[in-house]
Amino acid sequence: xxxAETIPIVDCDVHPMYERFDDLAPxxxxxxxxxxxxxxxxxxxxxxxxxNHPNKTYRVDALPERGGAAGxxxxxxxxxxxxxxxxxxxxxxxxxxxxxxxxGNSGAVYAYLAASNDFFRDAWxxxxxxxxxxxxxxxxxxxxxxxxxxxHAGQPGVVGIQLLLMDKMMGDSSxxxxxxxxxxxxxxxxVHQSGSEGCYYTSQAVAGGxxxxxxxxxxxxxxxxxxxxxxxxxxxxxxxxxxxxVVMVEWGFSWLGPLLARMxxxxxxxxxxxxxxxxxxxxxxxEHFTFTxxxxxxxxxxxxxxxxxxxxxxxxxxxxxxxxxxxxxxxxGFVIRSRIPAGIREAVCYQNAVRVFGPxxxxxxxx
Amino acid sequence: xxxxxxxxxxxxxxxxxFAHMSQSWRKHFxxxxxxxxxxxxxxHIRLTDRFGDExxxxxxxDPEIGLSLAVPHQGLTINGWADQVAAKAFIEALNxxxxxxxxxxxxxxxxxxxxxxxxxxxxxxxxxxxxxxxxAAVALPLSxxxxxxxxxxxxxxxxxxxxxxxxxxxxxxxGHYLGAPPLSGGVHRTAYAxxxxxxxxxxxHIASLCFGGTLAKxxxxxxxxxGFGFAWLPSLTWRLDREWRTFRHDVPWVLKPPSxxxxxxxxxxxxxxxxxxxxxxxxxxxxxxxxxxVYGSHDPFDGDTVADVRAxxxxxxxxxxxxxxxxxxxxxxxxx
Amino acid sequence: xTQLQAEPGAADLADVGPxxxxxxxxxxxxxxxxxxxxxxxxxxxxxxxxxxxxxQGGPICRGIVTGTMAPSAPNEYVYEKDGEIIRCPWHGYExxxxxxxxxGAAVRGRVPVYPAEVRGGRVYLALRRKPLADRG
Numbered sequence: 001x002x003x004a005e006t007i008p009i010v011d012c013d014v015h016p017m018y019e020r021f022d023d024l025a026p027x028x029x030x031x032x033x034x035x036x037x038x039x040x041x042x043x044x045x046x047x048x049x050x051x052n053h054p055n056k057t058y059r060v061d062a063l064p065e066r067g068g069a070a071g072x073x074x075x076x077x078x079x080x081x082x083x084x085x086x087x088x089x090x091x092x093x094x095x096x097x098x099x100x101x102x103x104g105n106s107g108a109v110y111a112y113l114a115a116s117n118d119f120f121r122d123a124w125x126x127x128x129x130x131x132x133x134x135x136x137x138x139x140x141x142x143x144x145x146x147x148x149x150x151x152h153a154g155q156p157g158v159v160g161i162q163l164l165l166m167d168k169m170m171g172d173s174s175x176x177x178x179x180x181x182x183x184x185x186x187x188x189x190x191v192h193q194s195g196s197e198g199c200y201y202t203s204q205a206v207a208g209g210x211x212x213x214x215x216x217x218x219x220x221x222x223x224x225x226x227x228x229x230x231x232x233x234x235x236x237x238x239x240x241x242x243x244x245x246v247v248m249v250e251w252g253f254s255w256l257g258p259l260l261a262r263m264x265x266x267x268x269x270x271x272x273x274x275x276x277x278x279x280x281x282x283x284x285x286x287e288h289f290t291f292t293x294x295x296x297x298x299x300x301x302x303x304x305x306x307x308x309x310x311x312x313x314x315x316x317x318x319x320x321x322x323x324x325x326x327x328x329x330x331x332x333g334f335v336i337r338s339r340i341p342a343g344i345r346e347a348v349c350y351q352n353a354v355r356v357f358g359p360x361x362x363x364x365x366x367x
Numbered sequence: 368x369x370x371x372x373x374x375x376x377x378x379x380x381x382x383x384x385f386a387h388m389s390q391s392w393r394k395h396f397x398x399x400x401x402x403x404x405x406x407x408x409x410x411h412i413r414l415t416d417r418f419g420d421e422x423x424x425x426x427x428x429d430p431e432i433g434l435s436l437a438v439p440h441q442g443l444t445i446n447g448w449a450d451q452v453a454a455k456a457f458i459e460a461l462n463x464x465x466x467x468x469x470x471x472x473x474x475x476x477x478x479x480x481x482x483x484x485x486x487x488x489x490x491x492x493x494x495x496x497x498x499x500x501x502x503a504a505v506a507l508p509l510s511x512x513x514x515x516x517x518x519x520x521x522x523x524x525x526x527x528x529x530x531x532x533x534x535x536x537x538x539x540x541x542g543h544y545l546g547a548p549p550l551s552g553g554v555h556r557t558a559y560a561x562x563x564x565x566x567x568x569x570x571x572h573i574a575s576l577c578f579g580g581t582l583a584k585x586x587x588x589x590x591x592x593x594g595f596g597f598a599w600l601p602s603l604t605w606r607l608d609r610e611w612r613t614f615r616h617d618v619p620w621v622l623k624p625p626s627x628x629x630x631x632x633x634x635x636x637x638x639x640x641x642x643x644x645x646x647x648x649x650x651x652x653x654x655x656x657x658x659x660x661v662y663g664s665h666d667p668f669d670g671d672t673v674a675d676v677r678a679x680x681x682x683x684x685x686x687x688x689x690x691x692x693x694x695x696x697x698x699x700x701x702x703x
Numbered sequence: 704x705t706q707l708q709a710e711p712g713a714a715d716l717a718d719v720g721p722x723x724x725x726x727x728x729x730x731x732x733x734x735x736x737x738x739x740x741x742x743x744x745x746x747x748x749x750x751x752x753x754x755x756x757x758x759q760g761g762p763i764c765r766g767i768v769t770g771t772m773a774p775s776a777p778n779e780y781v782y783e784k785d786g787e788i789i790r791c792p793w794h795g796y797e798x799x800x801x802x803x804x805x806x807g808a809a810v811r812g813r814v815p816v817y818p819a820e821v822r823g824g825r826v827y828l829a830l831r832r833k834p835l836a837d838r839g
Contacts, residue, residue: 054614054616054617054795055613055790055795059761059792059793060765060766060767060792061761061762061765061792061793167553168553169553204551204552204553205549205551205552206551206567206571207549207550207551207564207568207570207571208509208511208513208548208567208568208570208571208572208575209510209511209512209513209548209571209575210511210513211571211574211575211578212513212515212516212575213578213614213617213618214614214617215578215610215613215614215618216515216574216578216579216610216618218610218614219570219578219603219606219607220551220567220570220571220574220606222606223552223564223567223570223571224552226551226552226567227550227551227552227564227567228552230560230563230564231552231555231560234555234557234559234560252602252606254601254602254605254606255599255602255603257598257645257646258566258596258599258602258642258643258646259563259599261598261642261643261644261645261646262563262566262598262642263563265639265641265642266559266563267559273415273416273557273558273559274557274559274560295609297602297605297606298605298608298609299605303649303650304601304605304650306649307601307646307649307650310645310649311645327613327792327794327795328613328793328794329793329794330759331759331761331793335759517777517778579777580776580777580778581777583777584776584777611809612794612796612809613794613795613796614795615772615806615809616772616797616806619771619772619773619775619779619780619781620774620775620776620777620778620779622807624809
């Protein structure tokens, strides 16, 4: 493997894990440690008895040599992913916290999330400057989430906020305390599927009904990203929070062009139907949203590739990502070299990310 | 010959439908609140929260249109009803209205209304009405069960036997009335948001028809998703095929890339054609995807005229406007 | 009858070790002339594949050796080809060990396959592509 480019590369979707729950013990009070020992800790969101993946959700070759789960060894990830592909910055989106979307105990949620956030700062962000972190918060208790966000203000290597979603869409005013805190300290939101989608009353769903299999569900899972984007526009979120940035991670983007055209068309026909929308809807999207590239749609023809990257302004909205170490990963060498058009490579590989996350994103850049 | 697959007809007064019912059903439906709800039933399709507009009956087709297909949208709204038994009496009355008033068996055809809540009954209705020249399609309202479920096989069987395409058109209560299909995400409070996200219903059902093996099991089945636009189709086919490549062994009854089934058995109508201007040029014109698109005015609800379609589709417009392969040869033969 | 292609005793087949080094049903990786080759003995013989998935270049030899579900009628599962299929550890694409071809023609491109045989208790390998005509 060799570095795909000599330009900086920011990988906006890397999933680290802690190896065992004991790793979080130093960050928990004795009381919470006892609570979790007694009640257990569910670290996955998807209902595995409802939607079960037929293969492995992680890449077998990403299993660390010393043992442990894929993504649990910062040194192994550095040596086998970050360094070989010349990655200048990896945005860490811890996935074990996704499990809290099925927890009912808010206190436990925030004790766990705070511990997890501190762990990843100490074990990963401090390990190497190329690791940057989005601290995780959930919708269980928005004022508590806002406090957790503020707790990390100004911390080196903390570049974003991973916002978990449950049943409420992102335009709901209950999120306002979180958005307020995010704007105050200047951090963008990063929103990734938790796996809960389509599983519970406490989660969001795809359109139409219940897909029968994991694969069928995965085809239409992108819809939930569109729904949340629409909800934020319709709810006037960006009128209230003009500085808010939202990074949509692993939702795809090939559905975006038609959706924007439809939003604009229906708004133009009847602006009074969405009174909190003061400007053309697509303008809000271009100003406030970015999308990670993985999983990049696999197109057959040059025409399709041009159309995939064609929509107005999309070149400023895309952020390269690998989704390391998951099964549907986009290999950086392959994708950057042969799938991202040369004309937008620099924008997609790092310029858009630096604009969204700030120059501290590149704190690990080698001269 | 220009075919318009999406014209809407409605009654302004339910007394018109009562004429087609038995006395006993008429007596059941005659109550003030149901009779007064005729406006609600006629308005859902507009996807608006404006209240109190008059019922639009549907306008006369553009003289250029040689074949128009009426979809009685009040019948589609049974997917928001609580009483699915009464719903069957209601849609049968609408079918009689189509046969006697809205369709003439020549240039004006209608879709037979059926119900997803009773596939066996629906199959009987299709067989009863299928040979009548007035009918050129079957309109199946959506329920929260995705169309790839084999519970709908009796409907597909009957449609194939009658050589009629299936039309799937939103009623307007999806994501709004309990028991109707959900839209994606959570609960959308504005009609605007629901209107914007409505096409995702077609995506989910197409995925289900492919991954459930329905299109493989019924190779002669033709399905037209109407009123959902079409610009989103390439994105969907890319995703369908990619997931199939990984999960083929989990759905081994999908015998070829799902997009192949879509390109052979699924059609989409043009409305609202203006939203597709960019994608038409970049992805559809002159490509395989173009063959999926048929003209559906959506008249009289902010519909697209033939001229509107020509303005957006340019030189490809004529091919789209004249496309008739979704209909049976009997239907097109009788009109040509 | 094995699925090998080379005439027995072909000059370019190299000895890569005793058959005991290659337990039946287990994919064993060897380095051979600078290439990583996965060798697996089956009930019928032996297969040798290169370590590169034609999709995104993933290390296919790290994948699992399994069977697959045959194309079938709706809602039926028909399991077949046990031990004859390898599934890439990245996106799960399935390939036949004997030909390198994608199951169900799901993807273009093949996994590289090489002539191999078991003879006299030892495994032999040649580092040239198995010609198309002799596959399967």
